[in-house]
Amino acid sequence: xxxxxxALVHHPVYNKRRQVIAAALTTIDLHDxxxxxxxxxxxxxxxxxxxxxxxxxxxxxxxxxxxGWGREYNATRAEALSLVSLAYTIDEATERIRHNSGAxxxxxxxxxxxxxxxxxxxxxxxGLLREGPILLILGTAWGLTDETMAACDKILExxxxxxxxxxxxxxxxAGIILDRLLGIR
Amino acid sequence: xxxxxxALVHHPVYNKRRQVIAAALTTIDLHDxxxxxxxxxxxxxxxxxxxxxxxxxxxxxxxxxxxGWGREYNATRAEALSLVSLAYTIDEATERIRHNSGAxxxxxxxxxxxxxxxxxxxxxxxGLLREGPILLILGTAWGLTDETMAACDKILExxxxxxxxxxxxxxxxAGIILDRLLGIR
Numbered sequence: 426x427x428x429x430x431x432a433l434v435h436h437p438v439y440n441k442r443r444q445v446i447a448a449a450l451t452t453i454d455l456h457d458x459x460x461x462x463x464x465x466x467x468x469x470x471x472x473x474x475x476x477x478x479x480x481x482x483x484x485x486x487x488x489x490x491x492x493g494w495g496r497e498y499n500a501t502r503a504e505a506l507s508l509v510s511l512a513y514t515i516d517e518a519t520e521r522i523r524h525n526s527g528a529x530x531x532x533x534x535x536x537x538x539x540x541x542x543x544x545x546x547x548x549x550x551x552g553l554l555r556e557g558p559i560l561l562i563l564g565t566a567w568g569l570t571d572e573t574m575a576a577c578d579k580i581l582e583x584x585x586x587x588x589x590x591x592x593x594x595x596x597x598x599a600g601i602i603l604d605r606l607l608g609i610r
Numbered sequence: 611x612x613x614x615x616x617a618l619v620h621h622p623v624y625n626k627r628r629q630v631i632a633a634a635l636t637t638i639d640l641h642d643x644x645x646x647x648x649x650x651x652x653x654x655x656x657x658x659x660x661x662x663x664x665x666x667x668x669x670x671x672x673x674x675x676x677x678g679w680g681r682e683y684n685a686t687r688a689e690a691l692s693l694v695s696l697a698y699t700i701d702e703a704t705e706r707i708r709h710n711s712g713a714x715x716x717x718x719x720x721x722x723x724x725x726x727x728x729x730x731x732x733x734x735x736x737g738l739l740r741e742g743p744i745l746l747i748l749g750t751a752w753g754l755t756d757e758t759m760a761a762c763d764k765i766l767e768x769x770x771x772x773x774x775x776x777x778x779x780x781x782x783x784a785g786i787i788l789d790r791l792l793g794i795r
Contacts (some may be wrong), residue, residue: 426772452615453638457779464778467770501777546795578624584652585794587611590687593785594642601789608786610731610769 428468428558429607432518433595435474439567439604440534448566450479452486457596459505465603468526468558470508482513502548515573519560526558533561534569534577535602537591543582546605553606561602563595612688613653613711613743614792617703617782618643624752633751633762634703644690648790653711653743655693656703659668695762700758704745718746719762720762720787722776725790728767731790739792746787748780 433454441493455472462470472483487506489495496503512518516592521532533549544552553559562569562577574580581593584601593601618639621632647655672691681688697703700717707715718734729737732769738744740782747762749753749773759765768776769786778786 439616453779460775460778461782462775463775464769466773501775504775505777536635536692583790584649585792586788586792588649588651590645590648590686590689592690594781596779596781597642597785599645600778601783601793603771604769604786604789605793605795607771608790609772610790 426466427556429461429553430467430469430471430504430518430522430530430558430560431472431599432512432515432560432562433514433605434474434562434564434569434573435476435479437570437573438527438564439570443480445570446566447474447476450474450483451579452483454565455483455486455509456502456505459509461506461600461603463505464558465506465607467603469510469522471510471512473515473518478593483498484513488489492510496524515562522558528557530558530560531556531579532577533559534574534580534599535561536568536574536580537583537593537598539583540580542580545582546580549579549581550606561601562594565595582594611651612738612741613788614644614738615654615656615707615715615743615745616647616652616784617656617658617697617700617705617745619700619747619754619758620661620753622758623749624755626752630755631745631751632659632661635668637668639689639750639781640668640671640694641690642772643784644694644784646788648690649695650792654695654703654707656695656697656706658697658700658703660698660757661795668696673795684699687740693711700747707789709750713741713742714739715745716764718744719759719765720746720748721753721759721777722766722768722783722784724768725765727765729764730767734766735791748784750780781787
């Protein structure tokens, strides 16, 4: 199995009015996606934000659970959070993965929108058996910018249920994406 | 397709020390699971808690997004929350489903633990085509009590990834369970 990484991107992403923003970091996203990363055997989970104060908040939260009282109270939380790294940009995360895994990762954008050139979950799942490292990129707020999507190597098809409603939280979407690609059936 | 309902149970559930408690309601669970319920075409999402003040908090939150300013600001949130009902007990939710769907639902417990008599996701997915209404029951905190599990008609197998780590948030687990049972592939 190839090395799979996930990046949760807080900038650049769109807000409701399609302006490019840096979204606020949410500690529940970090806990939930770290637990998912541990469950599905990811090599690492990068939290991407350029905001120095947000990096400090995230690091303080991770340190609380990784050490001392927090670790003693809930060891499974520490285990999951050990997969989390903080990065200022997607490029920085990519470089660090290249260093860890020995090759530049394939950048895979995710989106709730249909469009041309989407890779199906089935094809992506098969590709994991033969390809080098991959970085799954999830946007917070109203999603990754067009420029970020265009700079990725692949775009994963959106999650579909039996309805037209397609507004999932990024936490729930991350779980479904990882299960479709890496779950045991 | 049969009518599928979900119940998020805050009592009776275990705490970390396996004592039976009423867990605090978390509005993020309601938003995330309501959005999942809308995506996967559920007939209803019951939030089960015996605590009167928690019912009031949940109802105030739902009313905020269902009406006036909240609805105008984010209509997809209102659409999802329209599926949420509050119930004091699992029995109450079961009775209301019997009234809505015309038959007593099959009660399906979920758990992170392996054990005897689990129904596989594949069998449950096939069963949805021929059975009457079902109620998927998810526990908050450290999960449903043994008595609750024993009172259910079926117990769904736990979610497995390629690791032994099995500590997911209930939000993430709900998404993966609904996608395995109802997702379009």
